[in-house]
Amino acid sequence: MGVIVEVENVDEDDAVLIPPSNFSMVEDCIYRSSLPQPSNFPFLQTLNLRSIIYLCPEPYPEENLEFLKSQNIRLFQFGIEGKTEVSLPVLKDSIMEALKVLIDVRNHPILIHCKRGKHRTGSLVGCFRKLQNWCLSSVFEEYQRFAGVKSRTTDLTFIEMFDVLSLRQCLYSIIYQYQGASKKRRLMYQDENLQKPRLTSF
Amino acid sequence: MGVIVEVENVDEDDAVLIPPSNFSMVEDCIYRSSLPQPSNFPFLQTLNLRSIIYLCPEPYPEENLEFLKSQNIRLFQFGIEGKTEVSLPVLKDSIMEALKVLIDVRNHPILIHCKRGKHRTGSLVGCFRKLQNWCLSSVFEEYQRFAGVKSRTTDLTFIEMFDVLSLRQCLYSIIYQYQGASKKRRLMYQDENLQKPRLTSF
Numbered sequence: 447m448g449v450i451v452e453v454e455n456v457d458e459d460d461a462v463l464i465p466p467s468n469f470s471m472v473e474d475c476i477y478r479s480s481l482p483q484p485s486n487f488p489f490l491q492t493l494n495l496r497s498i499i500y501l502c503p504e505p506y507p508e509e510n511l512e513f514l515k516s517q518n519i520r521l522f523q524f525g526i527e528g529k530t531e532v533s534l535p536v537l538k539d540s541i542m543e544a545l546k547v548l549i550d551v552r553n554h555p556i557l558i559h560c561k562r563g564k565h566r567t568g569s570l571v572g573c574f575r576k577l578q579n580w581c582l583s584s585v586f587e588e589y590q591r592f593a594g595v596k597s598r599t600t601d602l603t604f605i606e607m608f609d610v611l612s613l614r615q616c617l618y619s620i621i622y623q624y625q626g627a628s629k630k631r632r633l634m635y636q637d638e639n640l641q642k643p644r645l646t647s648f
Numbered sequence: 649m650g651v652i653v654e655v656e657n658v659d660e661d662d663a664v665l666i667p668p669s670n671f672s673m674v675e676d677c678i679y680r681s682s683l684p685q686p687s688n689f690p691f692l693q694t695l696n697l698r699s700i701i702y703l704c705p706e707p708y709p710e711e712n713l714e715f716l717k718s719q720n721i722r723l724f725q726f727g728i729e730g731k732t733e734v735s736l737p738v739l740k741d742s743i744m745e746a747l748k749v750l751i752d753v754r755n756h757p758i759l760i761h762c763k764r765g766k767h768r769t770g771s772l773v774g775c776f777r778k779l780q781n782w783c784l785s786s787v788f789e790e791y792q793r794f795a796g797v798k799s800r801t802t803d804l805t806f807i808e809m810f811d812v813l814s815l816r817q818c819l820y821s822i823i824y825q826y827q828g829a830s831k832k833r834r835l836m837y838q839d840e841n842l843q844k845p846r847l848t849s850f
Contacts, residue, residue: 464783470790471673581666588672591793 463489468563468592472571473578475554478592480563487513490557495519497553499544501526501566522547526566537569537604544570545577545613564593565601572605577613582606665691670765670794674773675780677756680794682765689715692759697721699755701746703728703768724749728768739771739806746772747779747815766795767803774807779815784808 466479466486481502482490496519500506503525506514514521524540526532547553548570560566568589575585585605590597668681668688683704684692698721702708705727708716716723726742728734749755750772762768770791777787787807792799 461781462783463781465786467786467789468793469786470793471675473673474676579663579665581664584667584669584671587669591670591672591796594793 461488463492465489466559466563468567470592472558472574475551475556476548476574477555477557478563478567478571479557479559480567481507481559481561482510482513482557484509484513491517493555493557495555495557497522497547497556499524499547499556499558499570501540501544501558501560501570503527520553522553526560528561528566534604538608541570541573541608542613545573548574549577562596564596565598568592569601569604572601573608573610576605576608576610663690665694667691668761668765670769672794674760674776677753677758678750678776679757679759680765680769680773681759681761683709683761683763684712684715684759686711686715693719695757695759697757697759699724699749699758701726701749701758701760701772703742703746703760703762703772705729722755724755728762730763730768736806740810743772743775743810744815747775750776751779764798766798767800770794771803771806774803775810775812778807778810778812 464485466482466489469477469479472478477493477495479486490513495517498514498519498521500521500523502523506521506523511521513519522544524544526537526540544558548556548558558567558570572585572589575588576582582605586602589602589605593601666687668684668691671679671681671691674680679695679697681688692715697719700716700721700723702723702725704725708723708725713723715721724746726746728739728742746760750758750760760769760772774787774791777790778784784807788804791804791807795803
């Protein structure tokens, strides 16, 4: 009988994990993906998420909401239409608000997703990379890696034109702190004088 | 004068960072990319690397060697030919040895790279994902995201056939340890009964 128990334990350890499509790590404690399906929930549990940024205007799927509740994950929703003719000022505002949530380490570990993890997620990550002072060609390369043949010039132009200066105040309040022997860098706030992010509770 | 100094500091903070092409985070403290160019060195410094896994048989470029020396980064070289007709047993051995170095947290933070960060790096990351119990379709999706139109069926078959069972002993010695309030997961060794990795010193 002892052998059977052992075999069962091995099976449990061997459970195959299914990350959402277009899943990737963006930075320490920041992830991106497409809309997670229930089959992806066991994988998501391994990330120990504290928050999710959801970039679609559609209501969050009921089963996903239940998963979030069970895991005590906070949902931040910024409804951006999935078409190319999004009003630019509205898009700018949404991305700016989402960025504020994204760089707030109190919300980490955090997952960004829209529907396919290409355009809206790619735009937010692109603006985040500008905040990190990545050169534009590297930002574009990363965007295109996820968007593939669906890459949109409007998104690239938006990222290029996006003014991170207005977020400088936030940027200057962030320091890279080295943690002892592991030399691990982490985004940390030097002060907490930040605007409260908009929270969509459920 | 004080103002000038301040402006200079701002300039320094604003220095544009150029990640190597095909750069991405794989896991906490594990990165992948193409062969870094000198223009990428300032970016690499922000990663606080402890080691690099280099998967080509060609000697490491002199300027890269000097950068590694200056940053006290250890180089592990596993020479895999960049052609499709690599001897399978040799490839298996190299990937297995590279995996042992990769999952050893004493080598983290670590960067994996070959020349373009597509085939050899993609194969190693693919085998690492199998160790992490990712389903094969997700492993393939990630491989293809980096290889793009250069995707090779031989690599995908290699990843599929790669036997991670022989690394199970290592796998079972790894635990996910939660670090206090941050709930941060990290790869940690439960014991250190591991074969010493082959080290290419310079």
